[in-house]
Each structure stands twice: as structure tokens, then as C-alpha cells.
Amino acid sequence: MSYDVVKNTIPAQLTNRPGDPERGRRIVLDREKGDCIVCHAMPLPDRQFHGTVGPPLDGVGNRYSAGALRLRMVDPKQINPQTSMPAYYKIEGLHQVAEGYRGKPILTAQEIEDVVAYLLTLK
């Protein structure tokens, strides 16, 4: 899990394979994976219930670059230590993690790339 942070972004992809926005969309909705909708309102009119804990993700592809989105998913606490947003690609510094999840990030590197690709389509 090594990557370079430059000015609150991770400019380089975590994997060699480019992200797939369609796979990203499925990960975003998957309750065991991204489940973004639990906290964020998303431009998905077919979904009835959206969370209000995080900022709405409508237009997030306009507001942030790929690198900025990548760091916000990998470890948002590097930008705001107080945030409630989980770090989706991190295993260090966690406390009392449940057995089945210990030593595993919430998403794989490729899944991060897929979600970044999907979020960039939200314009």
C-alpha cells in the first residue's frame, strides 16, 4: 500500500489497469463495499433513500481531479483528521477491527480505481 501524496492528491493510479466506471458504479452501490449512498446523496433517481451525513456527490467529477478523489477515498483523514469518512484503502492505525476484516482494506486498489473512474462521470 504505497503511494505518493502531492498537494492533497494521489496523482498516480494505484494499479496499471485503468478504472472501469461501470464496475465502479456497482461497487458504489454494493453494501459490502462502497455503500456510498448510506452517507451521501447521489444522482441516482432510482434509489429512494440517500444519506445526509456526507456532502452530496452530484457534480463531484467537476469539483475534483482524479488524484484528489483518489486520496479522499484512500485516506481522507490526511486531508481532514476529524472526518467521519472511512479510509477505504488503509489497514494501519485502526482499533478493534472485527476478525473477518482484520488486515484488509475496505476496497482493493483496483476497486478504488474503478470508483474514481465512476465518480469522474458525475458531472
Place this chain on the structure above:
Amino acid sequence: VNAFHKEQTKRKQRQVFLLGVILALSALFLTAPLLVAEDSTPYVVEDRRSGYTYLSPENQQLQNDEFANPGQLWVEKGRELWQKPEGAAHAPCSSCHGDAAASMRGVRARYPRFDARSKKLINLELQINRCREERQHSAPYPYESEALLALTTFIGFQSRGLPVDVRIDGPAQPFFAAGRVFFMRRRGQLDLACAQCHEQYAGQRLRGDVISQGQINGFPIYRHTWQTLGSTHRMFAWCNSAIRAQPLPLGADEYVNLELYLAWRGRGLPVETPAVRR
């Protein structure tokens, strides 16, 4: 003839329906003044809000109605156990404590409390088990067993409407402090502290559900998600699992400490045992 028959059946159905409406309405009018007159502290005290205030009117009604509230099943089971001789002592709870309506009134509101003998906190469930071992000479109930839930609910029910009022000073202080630390500390793969959802974001929505303040004045609760009644510690374990944190054993010291912190955090809210929750 057939048409006449049908017409008659329809009329009968209409009559039954009307009778039902009249009965329902009279039940409403009969119970409404009782609810208002009930001697209870309010569900909101300063900035502290009981989970009751986040419920739909239907669920509030379900909790209020002693005949419909599913938690009453455990109250009744507990009432039976209260009078049942147990253990080598062949003693029911009532042999020492008499009428629970008098002797147990106010007890739930004071727990958890510091226990001088074990030099630790003790909650209602652990107190019941101590009585079983020391007075009734009987085996403790497993945590979350139906019998322990029933007695806890029955005893809690005797304090309904009384304001939660726990002691956090003196010897209870370090346990209170530990409970607060637990509440504030991030945990689990999702790296969330209780405080983040239940303080910072109380009132916001997770998917469709409004996040409550996480008050515990209603426990044990009948929870629709569980389709049964559960203890405060079951709820803690559930929350821990939801953020992918390793749940602790029910009855663990950490959970009892947390229980004291939360009871104080909801001080003044009424005991609602058995509350109905989503």
C-alpha cells in the same frame, strides 16, 4: 336469492367494520387521557432526546399501548420468575424483595452503579445474577437468555416514567471516565466512534433512517430489526459489528462502563422499559 344473500353478507360485513371503527375510536378516547395523565418525565430534556422522539407515530403508539407493546411479553415472563422459587435456597426474588412495584421502583434509573465488593460497576443484569448466586444459590443466567431479559425487563418496567439518575462521582468516576473514552474512540474497519454518529450526526440520515442520539433509557427494547427484545449490551455489540469492529462479550466491563456514561449522558430522560425501537 343469491343476490339477496350477497347483499346480506355485504351488509353484515359493513356492520362488523363499523363496529370495529367504533371500538377502535372508543379505545383511542379511553386511552388518550390516560397517556396525557401518565406521570412521566418528558421525552426531551434540554438537548437530550429519547429514541422515542425519532419513532413513527405508529411505533410510539405501539410502545404506549400496554396491550400491544411486544416487550410486555417479557414483563409478564419476568413477573412469573419474580415469584418462582429458585436454586438450593428455594427462594423466589419476592422472598427478599416483596412486591416489585414498591421495592424495585426507581432501581432501573440508578443503574449501573458502583459495587463496593467487586470494586467495579454492576448493571441490572449482573445484579440479578449476583442475587441468583448469593441469595438463591443458583447458577447465573447466561447474558441475553430469555430469563435474564425477562427479569431485567420486569424490574426495569417498575421504574417506567422515572428520570434516569446515575451516580458518576466518587468511586464510579474512573469507570464513567473509561465509558466516555470508549464512546469517543474510533474503532472498527470503518474507523468510527459512537460520538460521530450519535452526537455529531444525530438527526441526519443514514440511507433512509434518522440517526438517534443513542440514548439507552428504554432498554431492554423490543427492536423490529431483531424481531425480539434485546439488552443494552446486545445493542452495543450490534453497533460495533455495524462498523466492522469486533463486538465484545455481553456483560464485558467495557460495555458496563459505556452503559454508565450513556445513562449519564441521557440523565433526566424517563425509563421507558420496554421501549419499542426500529
